[in-house]
Amino acid sequence: xxxxxxxxxxxxxxxPLFLYLRNPYLMQDLRYTVTCIVLGFRMNRIKRSKPFYSxxxxxxxxxxxxxxxxxxxxxxxxxxxxxxDKQSNKLARALSQHASVKEGDTVAxxxxxxxxxxFIWLALAKLGCTAALLNYNxxxxxxxxxxxxxxxxxxxxASELRGAVEEVLPTLRxxxxxxxxxxxxxxxxxxxxxxxxxxxxxxQSSDQPLDPQLRSKVTLKSPALYIFTSGTTGLPKAxxxxxxxxxxxxxxxxxxxxxxxxxxxxxxxxxxTAGFMMGLTGAIERGNTVVLRRKFSASNFWxxxxxxxxTVIQYIGEIMRYLCNSPKKDNDRHHKVRLALGxxxxxxxxxxxxxxxxxxxxxxxYGATEGNxxxxxxxxxxxxxxxxxxLHKASFSYALIQYDTEREEPVKDSRGxxxxxxxxxxxxLVAKITALTPFSGxxxxxxxxxxxxxxxxxxxxxxxxxxxxxxxxxxxxFIYFMDRIGDTFRWKGENVATTEVTEHLIMVECIEEANVYxxxxxxxxxxxxxxxxxxxxxxxxxxxxxxxxxxxxxxxYARPRFIRIQNSLAVTGTFKQMKVKLAEEGFNPSVMxxxxxxxxxxxxxxxxxxxxxxxxxxxxIHL
Numbered sequence: 001x002x003x004x005x006x007x008x009x010x011x012x013x014x015x016p017l018f019l020y021l022r023n024p025y026l027m028q029d030l031r032y033t034v035t036c037i038v039l040g041f042r043m044n045r046i047k048r049s050k051p052f053y054s055x056x057x058x059x060x061x062x063x064x065x066x067x068x069x070x071x072x073x074x075x076x077x078x079x080x081x082x083x084x085d086k087q088s089n090k091l092a093r094a095l096s097q098h099a100s101v102k103e104g105d106t107v108a109x110x111x112x113x114x115x116x117x118x119f120i121w122l123a124l125a126k127l128g129c130t131a132a133l134l135n136y137n138x139x140x141x142x143x144x145x146x147x148x149x150x151x152x153x154x155x156x157x158a159s160e161l162r163g164a165v166e167e168v169l170p171t172l173r174x175x176x177x178x179x180x181x182x183x184x185x186x187x188x189x190x191x192x193x194x195x196x197x198x199x200x201x202x203x204q205s206s207d208q209p210l211d212p213q214l215r216s217k218v219t220l221k222s223p224a225l226y227i228f229t230s231g232t233t234g235l236p237k238a239x240x241x242x243x244x245x246x247x248x249x250x251x252x253x254x255x256x257x258x259x260x261x262x263x264x265x266x267x268x269x270x271x272x273t274a275g276f277m278m279g280l281t282g283a284i285e286r287g288n289t290v291v292l293r294r295k296f297s298a299s300n301f302w303x304x305x306x307x308x309x310x311t312v313i314q315y316i317g318e319i320m321r322y323l324c325n326s327p328k329k330d331n332d333r334h335h336k337v338r339l340a341l342g343x344x345x346x347x348x349x350x351x352x353x354x355x356x357x358x359x360x361x362x363x364x365x366y367g368a369t370e371g372n373x374x375x376x377x378x379x380x381x382x383x384x385x386x387x388x389x390x391l392h393k394a395s396f397s398y399a400l401i402q403y404d405t406e407r408e409e410p411v412k413d414s415r416g417x418x419x420x421x422x423x424x425x426x427x428x429l430v431a432k433i434t435a436l437t438p439f440s441g442x443x444x445x446x447x448x449x450x451x452x453x454x455x456x457x458x459x460x461x462x463x464x465x466x467x468x469x470x471x472x473x474x475x476x477x478f479i480y481f482m483d484r485i486g487d488t489f490r491w492k493g494e495n496v497a498t499t500e501v502t503e504h505l506i507m508v509e510c511i512e513e514a515n516v517y518x519x520x521x522x523x524x525x526x527x528x529x530x531x532x533x534x535x536x537x538x539x540x541x542x543x544x545x546x547x548x549x550x551x552x553x554x555x556x557y558a559r560p561r562f563i564r565i566q567n568s569l570a571v572t573g574t575f576k577q578m579k580v581k582l583a584e585e586g587f588n589p590s591v592m593x594x595x596x597x598x599x600x601x602x603x604x605x606x607x608x609x610x611x612x613x614x615x616x617x618x619x620x621i622h623l
Contacts, residue, residue: 489518
């Protein structure tokens with residue numbers, strides 16, 4: 001009897017060791033499981049709630065719960081939850097009265113990071129409107145395209161962006177878009193068709209709560225936001241972010257362990273998915289404090305964190321590299337940051353960041369703005385973008401399939417179905433489109449929406465979302481990002497659509513054809529832009545005209561840093577431009593006979609030399 005009892009007790013004693021040996025990540029897996037189950041129940045309650053419970057309702061609940069708690073800290077100003085609620089009430093009334101904004105309208109925000117951005121979004125939500133978040137770097141054709149694809153009714157622009165608005169004003173007036181520029185006071189001499197929404201006019205409005213009936217037609221499936229993405233090809237596309245999707249994306253902070261007493265530092269642009277959904281609305285869901293900054297500054301980053309007692313930071317891969325490249329200081333480890341949440345962090349930069357700045361838990365995530373699947377590296381394994389989990393597998397049907405990068409299409413078996421790759425091999429991520437994992441597509445762009453769908457993937461009639469990303473899953477279930485397919489590369493945290501850059505380059509007088517692609521640069525995340533061009537007969541490369549054109553038409557991150565002059569551009573048998581070999585050859589002058597130019601910040605496009613190549617490779621010339 002005693003022998004049996006001792007045997008059982010001994011077995012129970014060694015059980016944790018046995019489980020640990022089988023799965024060294026058991027405790028992290030259990031914590032993640034519990035968190036996901038809790039959030040799952042919460043999401044189900046939200047879906048079933050009547051009336052509809054939105055992120056706005058979540059914010060209003062936080063206002064009731066802790067009205068005097070700091071919500072936004074910005075430069076020398078600070079706003080409590082109650083302050084932000086009252087300011088958004090004033091704005092909602094001003095927009096309704098002076099801009100005739102009403103439920104169902106789409107209103108475009110064209111401005112940088114500042115508290116007014118948050119006030120306006122909340123005001124629009126209270127009026128039952130959809131907010132289109134415009135990238136303030138875009139201009140001319142790209143800017144006009146954004147208005148067209150989401151059918152904007154009203155544009156609200158920051159005063160410093162008035163010039164960009166006036167460039168496209170004639171077309172906006174043709175499209176009956178009402179244009180308002182935010183300003184301190186009403187301007188007497190304004191451009192015809194441009195109205196001023198002054199601070200005094202806003203402050204004269206009542207700050208009392210608005211009638212919820214103003215948004216009575218809004219549902220869980222209604223569009224809450226349009227966030228613009230370059231996707232895999234062409235001009236920016238308006239990804240439809242429903243209220244359901246917004247709520248789910250906002251739960252990333254909760255899943256990563258952010259609490260209501262945390263202080264999060266947001267410097268990523270609010271027009272970006274990471275800044276707005278993972279950052280701002282994630283903070284609302286948690287009820288914590290946001291330290292908002294206009295733009296990233298490596299020199300001020302840690303001083304800001306110390307000053308405001310920041311505990312959570314967001315990042316994209318490049319940001320961490322900038323921080324690691326900044327001059328070392330004795331107080332590098334003197335801060336309260338405990339968690340870094342983001343994506344795109346290279347393994348070498350990850351290790352260097354931890355070694356230099358201390359015990360910060362890095363929570364690397366993966367997901368696309370318009371996608372229907374995402375991953376999180378809740379373990380913290382350096383280099384991985386996520387880890388497979390049984391709950392995830394049960395909720396999201398996804399797979400890695402064989403993909404032919406030269407033919408730019410999935411590999412099919414003899415029956416015409418896609419082939420899953422074995423563990424440890426690279427494949428294209430696809431995720432099944434279901435009621436639980438919908439793909440809302442792009443606003444008023446059925447062609448591009450359909451291009452992201454794959455039909456008859458494993459069985460006749462099934463439908464999958466094509467992520468456009470090549471991933472690898474190892475034998476422990478850790479997921480690694482390998483590359484992007486198609487006509488997009490990522491640089492400075494932004495997607496660059498090669499077709500758009502190509503369209504601008506061929507508008508330069510001397511250029512007849514252009515093939516744009518991304519090339520890897522030692523020590524940098526992503527790929528930097530490079531273009532192979534064919535000049536028109538009897539014409540020389542006009543470096544000055546090319547520089548002026550790309551500076552006028554393209555944001556800095558999309559401008560080709562290298563231009564390669566070729567006699568002809570290689571194409572496939574189906575007349576598709578060949579990019580793979582060009583990308584492999586990179587920008588090393590010694591491996592090519594072609595003329596090569598480098599976009600030097602102070603001089604423009606200058607002939608590329610071997611010495612310059614070495615300096616870029618060694619990190620002496622920063623891109």
